[in-house]
Amino acid sequence: MKLIVAKKAGFCMGVKRALEMVLDRAREENNDIFTYGPMIHNPQVVSLLSLKKISSSRDLDDFSEEVVCFISAHGISPERRKSLKATGACICDASCPDVVKVQGIIKKYALKGYSTVIFGDRGHTEVEGLLGFSAGNGMVINSVAEVDELPPLEKVCLVSQTTRNMDEFRRVADAVRARFQEVEVFNTICSSTLSRQEEVIEISEKVDAMVVVGGKNSANTARLSLIAGEFVPVFQVETAEELNMDELSRYHTVGVTAGASTPNWLIQGVVDHLRGWTWRKKNLPLRWLYSVAAVIVKANFFIAFGGACLTAAAMRLLGIQILWPALLLSFSLFLSIYNLNIFADQPAIFLNQPSRYRFFHNNRLILRWLNALSLATAFVCAAFLGVGPFLLTVITLLSGLAYSSTILPSSFPGTRLKNLTGLKEFLSSLGWGVVAVLVPAAATGPDRPSVVAIIVVFLFVFSIMFVRSTLFAIRDIQGDRLVGRETLPVVLGVERTKIVLLFLITLNALGLIVAGILGWVPVSGYYYLAVIAYGCLYLILYHKRILYRGLVHEVLVDGQLILAGLIAGLFR
Numbered sequence: 001m002k003l004i005v006a007k008k009a010g011f012c013m014g015v016k017r018a019l020e021m022v023l024d025r026a027r028e029e030n031n032d033i034f035t036y037g038p039m040i041h042n043p044q045v046v047s048l049l050s051l052k053k054i055s056s057s058r059d060l061d062d063f064s065e066e067v068v069c070f071i072s073a074h075g076i077s078p079e080r081r082k083s084l085k086a087t088g089a090c091i092c093d094a095s096c097p098d099v100v101k102v103q104g105i106i107k108k109y110a111l112k113g114y115s116t117v118i119f120g121d122r123g124h125t126e127v128e129g130l131l132g133f134s135a136g137n138g139m140v141i142n143s144v145a146e147v148d149e150l151p152p153l154e155k156v157c158l159v160s161q162t163t164r165n166m167d168e169f170r171r172v173a174d175a176v177r178a179r180f181q182e183v184e185v186f187n188t189i190c191s192s193t194l195s196r197q198e199e200v201i202e203i204s205e206k207v208d209a210m211v212v213v214g215g216k217n218s219a220n221t222a223r224l225s226l227i228a229g230e231f232v233p234v235f236q237v238e239t240a241e242e243l244n245m246d247e248l249s250r251y252h253t254v255g256v257t258a259g260a261s262t263p264n265w266l267i268q269g270v271v272d273h274l275r276g277w278t279w280r281k282k283n284l285p286l287r288w289l290y291s292v293a294a295v296i297v298k299a300n301f302f303i304a305f306g307g308a309c310l311t312a313a314a315m316r317l318l319g320i321q322i323l324w325p326a327l328l329l330s331f332s333l334f335l336s337i338y339n340l341n342i343f344a345d346q347p348a349i350f351l352n353q354p355s356r357y358r359f360f361h362n363n364r365l366i367l368r369w370l371n372a373l374s375l376a377t378a379f380v381c382a383a384f385l386g387v388g389p390f391l392l393t394v395i396t397l398l399s400g401l402a403y404s405s406t407i408l409p410s411s412f413p414g415t416r417l418k419n420l421t422g423l424k425e426f427l428s429s430l431g432w433g434v435v436a437v438l439v440p441a442a443a444t445g446p447d448r449p450s451v452v453a454i455i456v457v458f459l460f461v462f463s464i465m466f467v468r469s470t471l472f473a474i475r476d477i478q479g480d481r482l483v484g485r486e487t488l489p490v491v492l493g494v495e496r497t498k499i500v501l502l503f504l505i506t507l508n509a510l511g512l513i514v515a516g517i518l519g520w521v522p523v524s525g526y527y528y529l530a531v532i533a534y535g536c537l538y539l540i541l542y543h544k545r546i547l548y549r550g551l552v553h554e555v556l557v558d559g560q561l562i563l564a565g566l567i568a569g570l571f572r
């Protein structure tokens, strides 16, 4: 089975903005947080929000001075807002700006004496809110056929619910214009909906069946299913568990898209499931190859091997002999630290990497033994290298553990070190610098590289790993927000973070060039510019959403480290 995954699947701007607002508030708020109606039409996200004590209610008795009340992206009518205010609750408005625009149009034309006709779903939160701006002179139609059922009207202002189908709206507009004399038509379908609908049509024309991921109560998910259903059979699911593989296996090419309220991890769960199933059905050698590759990546052998490669590159840049115990130390220490962090961080892994979570859960016993073995190996190698490397290894390991442990008082915002703003990327990159650069440098005895060379190479490794770690933090941003982890993209926002990364990549390249010119690193150091260029290229691919999730994404990001190892192997 061939898969085509929609690039525009997942949270739309309005839903993302509303969720970020409520989660940010939940971080600093001691009072109860209620959303007026569900914040998002997705049961999985709603239940996760409830774990963060963000509940949903439409009962005014639940709102009081002690409560913070969030209005969802769908907006609310002026009357309902007034009654909420009267309860004394602190109102936070997360209405989507695109919905607010429609409310403004209705209000303006209602004042001019126009009757409002909304093309939308009766009873939908957004439509109910919009009706409230029509000064009691609004009506909802759900199809072209219902235009004839409208009462005689003098002046009509026609708008659409932001998530309706464009073609249908055009037909409705024609019918309304034909029926009434004075008509003002506003196409208020939002750009996020439009681009999603265009993409779903484009994919539907290329596939034999379509999987649409999203809440059963989500209007825009249902709409995507209807649009795709005009071309191919559609399977709408909330989670991967609902996929009917017996049915789906009949199709050669399958598309995957998702509604505006579907989080990344649910989409990823479905994609992983379909991809895994496809590979399981492939001929034996390929299937075997994929399974082995998946185990190597999920069990962190690949990143550990990348660690050894980067350590080799660092030794070349330091101008010292390749020390095999240092390479083995890097491999085993990174393997155990990455695995320990996964065991210590189950909720975030569950959200960000569902298939890795399942892998760790199913193989926990073997992986724990593997951890013990790799830790023991790391210490034997460190002891072999000398007192300095041994102490540095102990410090790195303890820092790695402290990073995941609860070491701050519970009243502190984020009781784990990793929950402090942006510290995750900083600390892990620092750890890489210590193991890949300081440990081999400390093991060289009197011919130790100069301090300035150590600093330059340390910064080289630090920057490469900071970019890597932040790229994964961008991928995991939705899950991290929900578990309250303050990664750099969570705090700065994705676009600003990408600018920081580009800046860091440029600085790293300049640093290496200057260090080469000044003779701080060997001339072969210039070859490592290819490693930096690789990171830059990958950032561009990621920005254009050409490669942005899954096993291939992870392998390609860490391919940068393997490239560094290759250069170290080829050039002195």
Ligand code: SF4
Residues within 6 Å of the ligand: 012, 013, 014, 015, 073, 074, 096, 097, 098, 099, 162, 163, 190, 191, 192, 193, 220, 260
């Ligand atoms: Fe806003 Fe469009 Fe999302 Fe509705 S679908 S919340 S209008 S971005």
